[in-house]
Amino acid sequence: MTTSTLVSLNQVSKVFANGVAALERFKLDVHSGDFISLLGPSGCGKSTALRLIAGLTGPTSGTVTWPGSSEADHRSEIGFVFQEPTLMPWANVADNVWLPLRLRGVSRQEAKGRIAESLALVGLQDFAKAYPRELSGGMKMRVSIARALSVKPRLLLMDEPFAALDEITRFKLNDDLLKLQGELNCTIVFVTHSVFESAYLSNRIAVLSPRPGRIVTEIAGAFPHERRSDFRTSLPYADLCRRVSQALTSTMKDERP
């Protein structure tokens, strides 16, 4: 696995127009092949960090750098999955997956193969003509992931994508996501509230302080491809969960009143 730096956030601070400081001296290097979870309490700036990486907002101070690629290049390398599926209700599944390609001027005919491929990756190849209202919550999220995959991203940014799903669906999608990362060899930055999810998915868990967020500790986990099917019930997983939980509890104790 290569470990070149894909994107770096260097001493990034973000203060919104209403005066709320979301991030303070935030530092993170994302390496190729990483599955990084950003874990922290609500409002600690996890999603803001993700939006900074995507270029959806700019830092107040500090820099976001992409070693070895121009702005246009790295934009085309990003896939983004939101907490909600964020699908266009008026378009069927195939057209929703087509959207990022369509916006880049790729015709439907040209995109046909890529759409089918992306849907097959998330197991929805038989639902191309369905409308979002006809799908379950888990299926909608799969469409959202397929849409992000359609651009063949080197970096997949996921903002609490499974938070609104039931546990059974979440576990299934966790496994599917790990499988996808193995197949596509992409890098993932994953925002979550869940200690267990971060410990299960990631090879790096960055624990953030309460607002303004900064990484207070980083815990190494196993690389996804090193995991076996019984990882969720194994002692190393339980130990990892305990360490992550302790780190989170410790950062919460420091919370300002």
Place this chain on the structure above:
Amino acid sequence: MLRNPLKILMPLMVFIAAIGAWETYVRFAAVPPYILPAPSLIAATMKLDWPILAASLLVTLKTTLAALALAVIGGVTLAILLSLSRIVEYSLYPFAVVLQVTPIIAIAPLLLIYMPQDVAVLACAWLVAFFPILSNTMLGLQSVDRNLLELFQLYGTSSRQDWDARLESRLKALWYLRRPAALPAFLAGLRIAGGLSLIGAVVAEMAAGSAGAGSGLAYRIIESQYRLNIPRLFAALVLLALTGVTLFLVLSFLSRFLLRHWHESALPREA
């Protein structure tokens, strides 16, 4: 619709009962036709006066449909301009509100002074129908999911920062995201505007008619009132009501047809 025949049967039965009661009352109480004509007499008058009434109906219908078409063109165009530019919105929207809140009956005499009569009548109907299209379309254009817009920003924005690139990305957002998102609100506005364009046409015709000109249904109503030809007045009124109902049904059908795949308002309800 066939799944629930009561939806048609119930109002139909109420309508038949009301007409029956009206007919019975007029016959038994021997009410003179210049006070309250029986439904049968109104129907007979409609048949007898059909050439006059049909010509008037055509005039009113033309005004109504032309006003509605112009309201759609003007309302949608202005809504797009307002949604593309804050400066245009700040500059023009207050005037659209002023036009909306000023009673049309007060504006009509002025328009009749400054414009040829048929243009003034059309302008009145357009003024009334224009605002619901404008405000609903604007609401729809501004109701796009914020995350979808961010997705668009990520995938659809050019790395160029010049004016052309910004306009291009706004137009892309308008076409791919805002246009379909605005469709339900636009269609709701269109349904309201359909009825209002008829009301605007009638009000303007009345204003014009009282000045001694005009040949639409509203003018026929005023003329019938002056001549105490109350059965014809009722016949013209029935035609106006039928026109309004037809317009509403056609626009409702159009709305359901266009939204049939995805919008809650057009989806069949579960039993």
